Amino acid sequence: MATPxxxxxxxTGNGKxxxxxxxxxxxxxxxHELPVCVIQFVKGxxxxxxxxxxxxxxxLLELHVMGKGFIFKEENVDKNRGIARRGWDLAxxxxxxxxxxxxxxxxxxxxxxYGLVPEDEILADLAGRPPHVHVIVTGxxxxxxxxxxxxxxxxxxxxxxxLRSGIKAQKGIEF
Amino acid sequence: MATPxxxxxxxTGNGKxxxxxxxxxxxxxxxHELPVCVIQFVKGxxxxxxxxxxxxxxxLLELHVMGKGFIFKEENVDKNRGIARRGWDLAxxxxxxxxxxxxxxxxxxxxxxYGLVPEDEILADLAGRPPHVHVIVTGxxxxxxxxxxxxxxxxxxxxxxxLRSGIKAQKGIEF
Numbered sequence: 226m227a228t229p230x231x232x233x234x235x236x237t238g239n240g241k242x243x244x245x246x247x248x249x250x251x252x253x254x255x256x257h258e259l260p261v262c263v264i265q266f267v268k269g270x271x272x273x274x275x276x277x278x279x280x281x282x283x284x285l286l287e288l289h290v291m292g293k294g295f296i297f298k299e300e301n302v303d304k305n306r307g308i309a310r311r312g313w314d315l316a317x318x319x320x321x322x323x324x325x326x327x328x329x330x331x332x333x334x335x336x337x338x339y340g341l342v343p344e345d346e347i348l349a350d351l352a353g354r355p356p357h358v359h360v361i362v363t364g365x366x367x368x369x370x371x372x373x374x375x376x377x378x379x380x381x382x383x384x385x386x387x388l389r390s391g392i393k394a395q396k397g398i399e400f
Numbered sequence: 401m402a403t404p405x406x407x408x409x410x411x412t413g414n415g416k417x418x419x420x421x422x423x424x425x426x427x428x429x430x431x432h433e434l435p436v437c438v439i440q441f442v443k444g445x446x447x448x449x450x451x452x453x454x455x456x457x458x459x460l461l462e463l464h465v466m467g468k469g470f471i472f473k474e475e476n477v478d479k480n481r482g483i484a485r486r487g488w489d490l491a492x493x494x495x496x497x498x499x500x501x502x503x504x505x506x507x508x509x510x511x512x513x514y515g516l517v518p519e520d521e522i523l524a525d526l527a528g529r530p531p532h533v534h535v536i537v538t539g540x541x542x543x544x545x546x547x548x549x550x551x552x553x554x555x556x557x558x559x560x561x562x563l564r565s566g567i568k569a570q571k572g573i574e575f
Contacts, residue, residue: 232573236417240554245424246417252427253420254572256453278431281456326572359573378560379415384553397429397501398407398534 231359232376233351237334237367240381247329247361254359255282259326262319266312267292267332287325289315292332309341316350323355334364334371348374406534407551408526412509412542415556422504422536429534430457434501437494441487442467442507462500464490467507484516491525498530509539509546523549 234250236243251261261282268290279286291312295305313336319328336342348370351360362371372378409425411418426436436457443465454461466487470480488511494503511517523545526535537546547553 232570234573235559237559238557241552242411242417242421242424242554242556245428246421246556247424248427249417249420249423250573252423252453257572259572278427278457282453359570372559375560377416378558379417380557380559381417381421382413382555382557384410384412384547384555385550386552395407395534397432397434398409398425 230356231354233374234359234361235367235371235375235378236361236363236381237365237372237378238380238382239365240383241386242381243363243365244331246379246381247331247363250361251286251327251329254327255285257326258285260285260287260324261327261329262287262325263289263329263331264312264316264319265290265292265331266309267295267335287319291315292335305339306341309336309339312336313342313347313350320350320354320358320360323358325358327359327361329361330363332364333362334367337368337371338364338366344368344370405531406529408549409534409536410542410546410550410553411536411538411556412540412547412553413555413557414540415558416561417556418538418540419506421554421556422506422538425536426461426502426504429502430460432501433460435460435462435499436502436504437462437500438464438504438506439487439491439494440465440467440506441484442470442510462494466490467510480514481516484511484514487511488517488522488525495525495529495533495535498533500533502534502536504536505538507539508537509542512543512546513539513541519543519545 236246251263254261263286279288292308294308316330319325337344337347352374354360367378411421426438429436438461440463454463467483469483491505494500512519512522527549529535542553
């Protein structure tokens with residue numbers, strides 16, 4: 226049997242549940258009274274409901290929202306790159322410290338997809354983290370290199386979506 | 401725009417994250433201080449970590465573990481049927497009361513798959529619930545009829561799994 230070591234988990238695909246499943250795993254970790262850090266690279270993925278619930282766990286849960294200023298236009302590439310850089314520098318530091326049992330890098334794939342932080346750097350920092358730290362990366366379009374490095378990869382595949390049939394997003398369920 | 405109504409959500413597929421995503425959604429709902437009921441039809445899907453974490457929410461979260469006695473052998477069909485029946489009778493009652501914003505029916509697909517409760521009955525009870533009640537059904541092998549009735553269906557598809565490569569299950573992550 227292999228020695229216990231921190232897993233690199235990737236939740237990808239175009240369906241629901243990538244972030245929600247990461248949140249569920251974080252709750253499991255917090256239930257063991259083990260510390261969790263969540264870095265949200267794009268604002269808005271974690272909604273009011275879970276942010277409020279997160280407060281129940283006090284200092285065990287550290288939450289950073291980095292992507293408040295992202296603007297999805299060509300002329301904002303430099304601004305976006307600055308935000309992404311600050312986000313990854315924080316992630317790098319959190320990973321290296323090894324203080325958390327689990328680090329959730331929510332929507333990290335976005336940084337790679339838009340070329341905001343070099344993938345080589347991200348993969349090297351992930352590979353070089355202290356061996357006990359578990360990491361969950363979420364986001365659409367995980368690259369082949371990230372999947373190759375990961376221990377556990379799940380694709381959330383959208384089979385049916387209510388917003389397509391004109392049903393409004395629902396409080397307490399979708400936000 | 402359609403009137404807000406309770407969604408029927410299905411998390412299926414052979415990958416990870418079906419129950420964990422339901423748990424994440426439950427956390428979101430609890431964060432709004434809206435009541436949640438979880439009925440776990442097969443023991444063990446909700447692990448120590450989340451059961452402990454669930455206590456943080458007191459009366460807002462009602463949790464029932466029904467499937468303690470299931471034995472997966474031919475000669476236990478009658479016993480299993482009795483357990484499943486008690487489980488579904490409880491679910492039926494919880495749905496009809498309409499006291500919860502969200503009802504999670506964890507591993508419900510198992511009851512249908514093994515013919516323990518008639519699918520017609522389950523679908524009729526789901527269809528007849530008070531309109532404001534959201535429901536999440538989890539489990540492998542959701543049937544075509546359930547998917548047809550559902551508003552939102554996600555397939556969690558296993559792309560890569562660590563236990564296949566001899567890595568032990570990890571505390572605070574997988575239980």
